[in-house]
Amino acid sequence: MNMNAWNILLVDDEVEFVSTLAERLELRGINARVAYDGESALKSVAENEPQVMVLDVMMPGMKGLDVLQRVKEAHPQTQVILLTGQGKTRDGIEGMRYGAFAYMMKPLDLDDLIQTLGEAINSDKGTPHA
Amino acid sequence: MKNVLSDTMSSIKTDLASEINSPKRYQLLRRKIISLMALVTLLPLLSLAAINYYEHQNTMAAEIQAPLRVLVGKAKHSFELFLAERTSAVSFIASAYSPEELSNDANLQRIFQVMRREFTGFVDLGLIDAAGNQISYAGPYDLKDRNYTEQGWFHQVQFKGTYISDVFLGFRKFPHVVIAVRHTTENGKTWVLRATLDTMHFDRIIGAMGLEPGSDAFLVNRNGVLQTESRRYGKVLDMLPFTLPPTNFESNVQTLRDDKDRDIFLASAFIADTDFALAAIKPKPTVFSTWYTIRADLLFIFVTGVIAIFLAVYRLTSVLINRLQESDEQRLGAIHQMEHSQKLSSIGRLAAGVAHEINNPLAIINEKAGLMRDIMGLRPDFPEKDKFSKQIEAILRSVDRCRGITHRMLGFAKRMDVKIEILDLNSVLMETLGFLEREAQYRNVELKSDLAPNLPNIPMDHGQIQQVFLNILNNALAAVPDGGQIMLATWDADEHFVGISIKDNGCGMSDETAKNMFEPFFTTKKEKGTGLGMSITYGIVKRLGGEIQVKSKLNEGTTMTILLPKKSTEGQS
Secondary structure, X not given: OOHHHOOEEEEOOOHHHHHHHHHHHHHOOOOEEEEOOHHXXXXXXXXXXXXXXXXXXXXXXXXXXXHHHHHHHHOOOOEXXXXXXXXXXXXXXXXXXXXXXXXXXXXXXXXXXXXHHHHHHHOOOOOOOO | OHHXXXXXXXXXXXXXXXXXXXXXXHHHHHHHHHHHHHXXXXXXXXXXXXXXXXXXXXXXXXXXXXXXXXXXXXXXXXXXXXXXXXHXXXXXXXXXXXXXXXXXXXXXXXXXXXXXXXXXXXXXXXXXXXXXXXXXXXXXXXXXXXXXXXXXXXXXXXXXXXXXXXXXXXXXXXXXXXXXXXXXXXXXXXXXXXXXXXXXXXXXXXHOOOOOOOOEEEEEEOOOEEOOOEOOOEOOOOEOOOOOOOOOOOOEEEEEEOOOOOEEEEEEEEOOOOOEEEEEEEEHHHHOHHHHHHHHHHHHHHHHHHHHHHHHHHHHHXXXXXXXXXXXXXXXXXXXXXXXXXXXXXXXXXXXXXXXXXXXXXXXXXXXXXXXHHHHHHXXXXXXXXXXXXXXXXXXXXXXXXXXXXXXXXXXHHOOOOXXXXXXXXXXXXXXXXXXXXXXXXXXXXXXEEOOOOOXXXXXXXXXXXXXXXXXXXXXXXXXXXXXXXXXXXXXXXXOEEEEEEEEOOOOOOHHHXXXXXXXXXXXXXXXXXXXXXXXXXXXXXXXXXXXXXXXXXXXXXEEEEEEEOOOOOOXX
């Protein structure tokens, strides 16, 4: 698995969290861009379509689910992994319905995240899983 | 708004609970309703029966009294006519004949024979001078020259002129009545013509009254001496054993009690120109015998009716009160469940909010610590690497612990998500048991199971029912000592439910603990438990349409019994 070639976008309003996560991924050879809100995430996607977007559900301004819908409309190939602090809540279930690939709960286990990223990249795009 | 609703619900629940927990209230209500219904139904019936009874009795009495009064009136007239005819005859003879003629025995005998021929009842006839000596006599007795100055009737006739005596024995020692007429001649000479009557004719007149069996009639004088024989009260010249009530010349009926305590109707009237009265008696029991028979029948019907009414009232009231009590209990149960759901819902929302707020900073801590570990891992020469590694591992362990707590809290919030599928409860139970087998083995706890082989599959949410079993099994495992025993059983309870029981021989619970164990945040595990496990369990079982019961005895163990419906009720409540 050539992780250096992965194109990942991390979206979360928690700057400390998302920047540290990006740094840890980078230490493992995964190139991950970051965005701190919905608007900048969409802009980043428009500029460079990521293979996988890791998206926080609860964000100020544009909500994660709105971002998900917009991304899936414009870039159906981009897989989205939802991040939630609330587990399998209604938002998570709804996100899956909108085409999210998976949802994960904070705090993350980095190995689990990397495994899920790999699965998302290698997945048949029509078969999301929870 | 939520507080107001909650307060109202608590208030209703408290009221209902106090009502349901107070059987006295239902007993009082039962007594009140029975009394009221019995009063409303029985009072008119009793009044009707009483009025009917007295009216009927009065009518009967009137119907009995009227013929008796008429009968006595007629007989009285017969007596008066009988005596008047004979008095007139004696008076006529006294006027038609001179004392000289009458003093001749042959003349007197001839006149007496004519009298006897014309009028029945005469026994003899005698002429008595002013000195009371009987001068002449015609009759069967030897009474000539007898002196009557000592006889009461002689004085009476001197005073009254005409006198009909009471019945007396006199010189002849045989009951008779005297009719005496005093006559004074033109020269002032006074004499008395006296005839005696046989009282047998009185008996004939009484006999002609046609008395019914049990009835009686007799003549009695003012002193209560019988003038004729009575069927009940004695012979001629005996004293009447009870006092004759006030009597006048008009026939009058009275109710009284005789010497033998028999209730009687007595009709009486004085005979004109005499000192005696005619009395006729009918005993009440004879008169009312028909009425008494009817009364006994009516009484039987009345008593049966009263008992039937009372039983019906009692039965209806019992059904009513039982329904009311059941309804109150159901309402209390519904309110309790609603309150419980509301509590759980609030706690769920709170837990989700808290978990989210904690998880974000926790994620940062996790990532920062993770990054530190990564960096140290990349630099073998990192100073005091081991010491720092230990600190970072401690941070990450704490993060894991916090994550466990927040996940448990979120698990509580998650319980609303339901997916119903047909499940084999035995499999779910054994699968759940598998989670705990390692700990049980380690602690040498014996896990026994007695599962019904043909237990029907039921529609249920796998996750939720597993959570229920896990919560109860966890508690059981925590309660038993090392080497203890946990016994699982399933059975087909009835056509609607299947039963599951989890029994342990652990430390058991006090009544207080058992009472509160389903309340949210109630825990005996101190910091090791959230106090939500059994509350969640209770909520899930109730939501799935089941029942959960706990039986526990301190130091002996606990049995949790669950009944789950064979048909899904999810979404119906």
